Amino acid sequence: GGVSVQRMVFATVMVFVFAAIIAPVGILDKFPFISWVPWRSLFWSSSLFSTPHSIVKRHENNIQRITDLTCNLKISEGFYQLQLSWTVPQDSVSFYEVRFGSHDLYEENFQTGILAATYTDAKLFQAGQLASVLTDNISISILTSYFVAVKICYTDGACEVTNSCQFMFEDIPERIKDLTCKVIHNEKTKQQQLMLTWTVPFDVGGYQVRYSRNVLSNINWVSGTQVMIPEPQHLFPGDQASITTVPFSISRGIHYYAAVRATHAEGVSSVVSYPCIFGIDAGITDLSVRLLRTDIVGLYQVVLMWHATNTEHSYEVRLATWSLTEDSFMQGQLIKSITVASVICWRNYQFISEPVNLLDNTEYYVAVKSSWDQGLSSAISNTVVLNVENAIAVERVTDFSFVLIPQPGVGLYQLSLKWAIPKG
Incomplete structure (x- = not known):
């Protein structure tokens, strides 16, 4: 009787052992009464039974898992896409599937990621070459780290999952780096306006413009003077924005720094742009x-002199019996118009006007208007007072003489000139 019991125990144990061995293959699924084998997991951990035969063979041939996946975030017409690259494996590929998520992705949890793209045409990628693809449009949150x-x-x-690469919304160049500003004189208000242009960096909920004599940043933004701007139309990331501020007043001859603070549409963050320099x-x-x-x-000539500092300027000289300002300059008598080409920059410029008729016992005011930016910007010089009584009498040269001195060569001469220097 003891032998029979031993045989029954031995037979039962062998059945369980056999069941545990063949369990991974799936045969025991047809026999529910023994599918719960307790030490099934011991055999399941064996590489022999852990994966299908095709993947086992792949590992035996030392074909490595792809580990060079890289990813970058791209903007296209207001939508986000992933730019991916990896080395195409040597084996024949059936399809590729791209997923991303806020947690790391690997074989066991790959399906929990969000589907970004599927590529079924294997001909798109050549074995051994670097694949470069742009996924479908994806939705992401700001300041969140994602894995792809x-x-x-x-x-x-057989299937395998590549290494994961990581990106954040911050990887997008959020800060405006190409801000430009141009001063426009408003004739109606006699004030200035700023025309600002920049490339839209991300989905913006609003803009603010401030200026200061110091460079503005996120730290000292509130110290700048705010300038109101019209509500900009909705622009996609990558578009060119162009906005003109309302008129405001600044001092002449001072350089200012303007900056734009862009706020994300969700209101989560705001970034101050690189500055642009402006001034009158x-x-x-x-x-x-x-x-x-x-x-x-009664006829006099006016001799003017100033230091020319800008080759882009043109000049207009006027004379009047009143002090010349921006408002009254154009009512003065035109003495001379000077184009850009006639002025040499960074030197003292001097010219003598054509004769003008001036009255005795009368004060005259002379000023020069500088214009640039195709006439959009201008400035009036300091005004100089003239009195006819202070006019300098210019003597005519009356003792001019010269001697011709022959030089080596046919027809070559030098002139030796001589005259007494006149007054004035």
Whole structure:
């Protein structure tokens, strides 16, 4: 009786052992009464039974898992996409599947990721070459770290998951880096406006513009002076924004820094742009004038001198019996218009006007208007007062003589000139 019991125990144990061995293959699914074998997991951990035969063979051939996956976030017409690249495996690939999520992705949890793209045309990628793809549009949240992985399935049915790469919404160049500002003079208000342009960096909920004599940043943003702007139309990331501020007043001859603070549409974060420099040119500040008498009574010539500092400027000289300002300058008598080409920059510029008729016992005011930016910007110089009584009488040279000196060569001569220097 003891032997029979031993045989029954031995037979029962062998049945369980056999069941545990063949359990991973799936045969025991047809026999529910023994599918709960307790030490099934012991045999399941064996590499021999852990994966289908095709993947076992792949590992035996030392074909490595793809580990060079890289990812970058791209913007296209207001939508986000992933730019991915990886080395195409040598084996025949059936399809690729791209997923991403806020947690790391690997074989066991790959399906929990969000599907970003599927590529079924294996001809798109050549074995051994670097694949570069752009996924479908994806939805992401700001300041969230994401993981991306690619599942590669081969024609023999085996699949493997690449390494994961990581990206954040912050990887997008959020800060405006190409801000430009141009001063426009508002004739109606006699104030200035700023025309600002920049590339839209992300889905923006609003903009603010401030300026200061110091460079503005996130830290000192509130110290700047705010300038109101019209509500901009909705622009997609990558578009060019162009906004003109309302008129405001600034001092001449001072450089200011303007900046734009862009706020994300969700209101989560805001970033201050790189600055742009602007200001109103002080114009000519060192104008000096002399008055020359001519041989004709009542006719005088005006000699003007100033330091030219900008080749883009053109000039207009006017004379009047009142002080010349921005408001009254155009009512003065035009003495001279000077184009850009006639002025040499960074030197003292001087010219003598054509004879003008001036009255005795009368004060005259002379000023020069500098214009640039195709006439959009201008500045009036300091005003100089002239009196006919202070005019300098210019003597005519009356003792001019010369001697011709022959030089080596046919027809070559030098002139030796001589005259007494006149007054004035």
